[in-house]
Amino acid sequence: xxxxxxxxxxxxKLYLRTFVNVFFALVFPSLLLxxxxxxxxxxxxxxxxxxxxxxxxVPSYTALIIAVNGIxxxxxxxxxxxxxxxxxxxxxxxxxxxxxxxxQILINLFMTFVGMVILFVVGKxxxxxxxxxxxxxxxxxxxxxxxxxxxxxxxxxxxxPTMKFATAVANIVYFPMLFLTGATLPLEIMPNVMLNxxxxxxxxxxxxxxxxxxLGKGFSDVAKDIWVLVGILLVSTLxxxxxxxxx
Amino acid sequence: xIIEVNDLVVEYKGVRAVDHVSFxxxxxxxxxxxxxxxxxxxTTIECIEGLRDHYSGSIRVLGLxxxxxxxxxxxxxxxxxxxxxxxxxIKVWEICKMFSSFYANPLPYEMLLExxxxxxxxxxxxxxxxxxxRQRLAIVLALIANPQIIFLDELSTGLDxxxxxxxxxxxxxxxxxxxxxxxxxxFMEEAEYLCDRIAIMNRGKVVAVDTVENLIRMFDLEDRVxxxxxxxxxxxLERVESVTHVxxxxxxxxxxxxxxxxxxxxxxxxxxxxxxxxxxxVIQPTLEDVFLKITGMKWEETE
Numbered sequence: 401x402x403x404x405x406x407x408x409x410x411x412x413k414l415y416l417r418t419f420v421n422v423f424f425a426l427v428f429p430s431l432l433l434x435x436x437x438x439x440x441x442x443x444x445x446x447x448x449x450x451x452x453x454x455x456x457x458v459p460s461y462t463a464l465i466i467a468v469n470g471i472x473x474x475x476x477x478x479x480x481x482x483x484x485x486x487x488x489x490x491x492x493x494x495x496x497x498x499x500x501x502x503x504q505i506l507i508n509l510f511m512t513f514v515g516m517v518i519l520f521v522v523g524k525x526x527x528x529x530x531x532x533x534x535x536x537x538x539x540x541x542x543x544x545x546x547x548x549x550x551x552x553x554x555x556x557x558x559x560x561p562t563m564k565f566a567t568a569v570a571n572i573v574y575f576p577m578l579f580l581t582g583a584t585l586p587l588e589i590m591p592n593v594m595l596n597x598x599x600x601x602x603x604x605x606x607x608x609x610x611x612x613x614x615l616g617k618g619f620s621d622v623a624k625d626i627w628v629l630v631g632i633l634l635v636s637t638l639x640x641x642x643x644x645x646x647x
Numbered sequence: 648x649i650i651e652v653n654d655l656v657v658e659y660k661g662v663r664a665v666d667h668v669s670f671x672x673x674x675x676x677x678x679x680x681x682x683x684x685x686x687x688x689x690t691t692i693e694c695i696e697g698l699r700d701h702y703s704g705s706i707r708v709l710g711l712x713x714x715x716x717x718x719x720x721x722x723x724x725x726x727x728x729x730x731x732x733x734x735x736x737i738k739v740w741e742i743c744k745m746f747s748s749f750y751a752n753p754l755p756y757e758m759l760l761e762x763x764x765x766x767x768x769x770x771x772x773x774x775x776x777x778x779x780x781r782q783r784l785a786i787v788l789a790l791i792a793n794p795q796i797i798f799l800d801e802l803s804t805g806l807d808x809x810x811x812x813x814x815x816x817x818x819x820x821x822x823x824x825x826x827x828x829x830x831x832x833x834f835m836e837e838a839e840y841l842c843d844r845i846a847i848m849n850r851g852k853v854v855a856v857d858t859v860e861n862l863i864r865m866f867d868l869e870d871r872v873x874x875x876x877x878x879x880x881x882x883x884l885e886r887v888e889s890v891t892h893v894x895x896x897x898x899x900x901x902x903x904x905x906x907x908x909x910x911x912x913x914x915x916x917x918x919x920x921x922x923x924x925x926x927x928x929v930i931q932p933t934l935e936d937v938f939l940k941i942t943g944m945k946w947e948e949t950e
Contacts, residue, residue, distance in 0.1 A: 402748060403748050403749060406744065406745055406748035407745055407748070410737070410741050410742075410744070410745050411734075413741070414734055414735070414736050418735070418736065480735070481734070484731065485728060485731045485732070486733060488698065488728060489726075489728055489731045491698060492696055492698060492721060492728065493746065493750075493792075494718050494721045494722055494749055494750060494792075495749045
């Protein structure tokens with residue numbers, strides 16, 4: 401435990417020293433919230449079935465943070481460590497390099513949570529944000545969404561041989577999810593063609609789950625999201641474990 | 648024997664990278680493995696370090712099997728890998744602290760940094776260190792466990808001559824402190840200066856293992872007497888006792904031969920014939936000559 405703590409503490413500092421991480425996970429979502437809230441306010445909106453724009457946006461942007469940490473930050477860190485032979489160097493110590501992998505998952509999980517808290521605080525202070533769900537359910541939904549999307553990141557890390565390759569794949573996976581899953585642009589404005597594309601993107605189910613629970617639905621109302629996310633989590637994790645190379 | 652390698656064979660993708668290799672390393676010595684790139688040096692060292700599983704033959708390091716007793720082994724050996732870099736934005740003390748946490752009884756890294764002359768870099772980013780400083784850090788990290796054996800793979804590659812020299816002193820110092828050092832290099836003078844015994848590896852095989860002196864003797868190499876003259880009868884010079892072969896490059900004459908009297912005989916001959924000569928030098932065979940003879944290549948080809 402002490403070893404994991406030591407690695408995680410140092411890796412957390414390294415995460416915070418990386419500008420892209422801090423900006424896209426901690427600053428950008430709140431900026432987006434300030435802009436959207438500034439334009440539309442948080443009054444009941446017809447487009448969102450009578451919910452306020454900010455109330456709907458906070459859980460959606462949480463999914464955005466999950467995606468940036470899970471699809472970009474996590475796999476790129478892991479592939480970078482493999483390419484730099486850091487994983488191999490750790491193999492030549494009494495600890496297993498799986499510790500650094502675990503620490504990366506923990507840090508990105510933690511920073512995703514911090515990102516969500518910042519969103520919440522900004523929403524509360526500036527726009528009178530309402531949380532209509534159950535806190536425990538929300539936590540479970542958050543954890544499932546995060547682990548499920550992270551497992552896709554680990555899948556990328558397991559087969560990408562180089563940083564270049566991983567960066568390309570991560571971008572290809574990340575950008576459609578950014579715009580076509582409801583994480584930034586609401587699906588409510590999308591025509592059917594786009595909605596069909598969104599159904600093929602895993603993050604859509606995370607957005608729907610987080611939004612549903614946030615607005616007061618129970619797990620039985622979002623059962624489909626849960627099954628899809630659990631399925632992705634299991635399949636990607638299994639494949640990555642089978643595929644993963646330390647060097 | 649602190650390391651024993653018996654009949655090691657490594658194949659990947661149908662190519663035999665290491666071909667029935669056996670040798671052993673004595674406690675307290677600096678053992679060097681030299682050979683051209685692709686000879687199998689790194690593959691061999693990585694098997695011994697427990698970083699590879701797919702090999703046949705047996706390896707014992709401090710009595711442990713690196714394949715199955717890896718965890719215990721890593722408390723006893725320190726490793727520097729070829730071409731490792733570190734995390735972006737990590738500072739010297741952070742990487743040291745991280746490595747310290749892996750071991751039950753780590754040496755204080757502040758002391759090690761001091762000893763290796765990079766104590767003033769403790770708060771620097773690793774990425775800002777010079778090549779020489781980074782290699783010193785690699786040794787510090789390898790020493791945190793206070794290991795009995797330290798493995799150095801191409802430690803001085805990419806360093807400028809001055810940094811390389813000071814690295815040599817540090818390695819000698821390790822030996823003085825009772826460590827066994829196993830190193831690979833492709834710098835002959837480095838191996839000659841540092842190593843008590845040297846294994847020469849070529850195309851996956853260990854061709855010879857011995858001290859530099861014995862290797863040179865074993866391969867029966869000739870001394871060279873070189874001097875400048877304006878005019879000389881080469882055929883006559885070749886008949887001088889102990890001279891076996893004479894060649895001329897411009898005004899420079901090179902007489903090859905063996906035996907303690909070679910120089911004396913050549914100089915006597917020149918004096919007897921009253922031939923004026925200048926720039927006399929005697930070149931004794933070096934490890935490089937042994938290496939060239941074994942690998943059958945010109946030195947420039949090995950870089």
